[in-house]
Amino acid sequence: MTVLVTGGAGYIGSHMMYRLADMGEPVVVIDNLQTGFRESVPGNIPFYQGSVADKALVGRVLREHGLKTVVHFAASTVVPDSVRDPLGYYANNTVASRALFETAIENGVKQFVFSSTAAVYGQLDSEVVTEAMPTVPVSPYGWSKLMTEVMLRDAAAAHDLNYVVLRYFNVAGADPAMRTGQSTVAATHLVKAAVQAALGIRPKLEIFGTDYATPDGSCVRDYIHVADVAAAHVDALLYLRSGRPSAILNCGYGRGFSVRDVIGMVKAVSGSDFPVIESPRRAGDPARVVADSRLLRERLGWQPKHDDLRTIVAHALAWERKLLAAQTVSAV
Ligand code: UFG
16 A cells, blocks of 8 residues: 655655665655755655645645555654744644645545654653643644644544554654665754764754753653654554554653763764763753653554664764765765
8 A cells, every 4th residue: 555755855754765665565755855855765766846735736646646545744843943933834834734634635545644743742740741641832843733633633533534643752863774864954953963063063062951850950851763763653554554543642762861861872882072061951941851652552562673872873873974975975
């Protein structure tokens, strides 16, 4: 059964695209290439450049390929950018997703997997976050995803559509086979920034806040390997195909590492003692965000294979080295 992957040229979407292709599942990709990379999608995979809000394009692609399954990654994903440009985020995430849902339903799509985020929970003062906890986002990004979840829930209830929403925690690392990875140059995410500092691409790394009520004063997050995130999507598809009911599931490992832990691991794996500066807190950062991931394991049978910070960092570093080598070659 062919699967439409929206945002398949992006970081997480490209991992899912490869995983499906590795399984022998036909895949079709739509990506507007605003943040994705055309070269992330191999030439043998049908690729359409455009917005998921383009009903004519999406409708044509769904019909031409007889698609009944959509995995929807395409989105803007940077929390601080969403604070600066909320209406842009609501347009690209919420409004565009509404159009995609409508086109999908009009064309008989039956299964939908949607990329959501731990940012829907906002500031929670809790050891681990369960799906039953209140959703009160503190950023337009979080709201844009929560509103999309609500639309999907209501549309699925009114039509013949089942869905899985995966709320990602801190996705990091790269394809173990090094076919794809996080390629955004100005990425703000910690693991990417730290491996860039290790390779001298950034002069230093800042720790945003060292006075949190955490064991070492820096923020704690649930870093999950991108390959395990892709695996969760495959499990979600199999779950939906077996006719089971819609579900909203956290996508994390259920354990946390501090900013200092991550920096220590990047230094250990890279062998580079890059400069680290202690800076003030970054606006909107909760002290601790760790998933309760029991539902994902129980309902989808998800069994992660890369739950190891060293592996996550090693893969992120190897990918960054590959990007750097490609730049050096093209500059010669
Ligand atoms: N951090 C630093 N220095 C850096 C970059 C990050 O100290 O150079 C810190 C942040 O302050 C934070 C932690 O590292 O405490 C993780 O920050 P990231 O930017 O890597 O990730 P966030 O936790 O802010 O965001 C992630 C996802 C979002 C999602 C959010 C939900 O990237 O998409 O989790 O909690 F919305």
